[in-house]
Amino acid sequence: MTASGRSISVPRPTLERLPGYLSYLKIYHSRGMTHISATRIAEDLKLHHVQVRKDLASISSGGRPRTGYEIAALIEDIDSFLGYGKVRTAVLVGAGQLGRTLLSYQGFADYGLEIIAAFDVNEEIIGSRIAGKPVYSIDELQNVCRRMDVHIGIITVPMTQAQHVCDLLADSGILAVWNFAPVHLRVPEHVIVQNENMAVSLAILSKQLDERLTAADKYSGNDDSV
Amino acid sequence: MTASGRSISVPRPTLERLPGYLSYLKIYHSRGMTHISATRIAEDLKLHHVQVRKDLASISSGGRPRTGYEIAALIEDIDSFLGYGKVRTAVLVGAGQLGRTLLSYQGFADYGLEIIAAFDVNEEIIGSRIAGKPVYSIDELQNVCRRMDVHIGIITVPMTQAQHVCDLLADSGILAVWNFAPVHLRVPEHVIVQNENMAVSLAILSKQLDERLTAADKYSGNDDSV
């Protein structure tokens, strides 16, 4: 409804929360609910209600006192803002286990990402298809990227080859790299890198778990209360 | 050297940057470099040099004027702080394509994560092994988790079943859920959820790419400079 086309700029934290709202709202939408309050969302998502209102206000036209926000409109607005509607083509380099998994993943369609081809050095799979997508020799990378005007490159090669592949992608006119290899990539100025960083997730999870466990130890360890 | 055992608390943003430092430092370490300056790190990682010093100071014993930080010590300290050294056991639910990929992924060992078993409903794979790990019926979940005292559960089932599986995990004494399904999970107070959120990564990547592309349009569109 609102928030289409021209990219309104939102704070980074807001941008990171938007996909969360979206998946949350979709659940209630699928259950037939039509409206929801910021208070309710905040409670469920463990956020502050004012924060929820600000986030939603930045990309949507707002709710109404007493009735709250219209779920369908919110979904529409977030989806459109995040650009999940328009298709973006991407190439994937490294058709190993992880690469094959991403090639087969149906869910990307919901986010507007379409992987049009994979590249590898393994002669045995070059020329074949994975999940319907052609696997080419890495030597074809530049060719294909330029011809198809692809801007996104996905790296799913072993860490030792990630930098080299990244350089090849940059040379092929790729502007955004989605990196699944657990290494830091050095890129030219104009190239964006997004690391899909399981190490970060795991670190956060572990640290929080540690805190919980040591806190729990305090209770069970020496129970001098009561 | 420092920063082992007792969990020093660092700001969330710092925690999120630490894995980045680690992978960056490992590259130079493997090339035989022994020391590095915060200035250099900051430049390469596109951070502020004071920020780098603060981050490193929070988990390490510090560097020396003129010579900088000792790379090996930093690696050791970050590794130890993030708890990548000690082994944490986990179970995985959903041995589909993504589940199998995670089961086969060797890299988790570097982060101290050991997936000890997988669970599924598919009779055809129950009783088999994937990457050496046993696949059990989902009915065995509670049994195994309690017997092995497992605290981490990884969810790789389709989104429609994620909440149900999450409930089962919570009932099995799991304290931390690593969720790969693109849905919001509702959990009891004491359970931590970490979403591995490709939607968030993709949203950030897309938005940044959009900005670059529209900025570039401005130049190429009407080139009235020069």
Added chain:
DNA sequence: TAGATTGTTAATCGATTAACAATC
């Protein structure tokens, strides 16, 4: 020594939260 570098204290910036007014 001079200068590269670390480390610290204070200023700034941006996001979150609190307080309150507006609306259905």
Added chain:
DNA sequence: TAGATTGTTAATCGATTAACAATC
């Protein structure tokens, strides 16, 4: 109407950055 709810303005909080002192 009363009260649930949105929306806005101001206060707070926390992280980043700037300025400067300390050190090898």
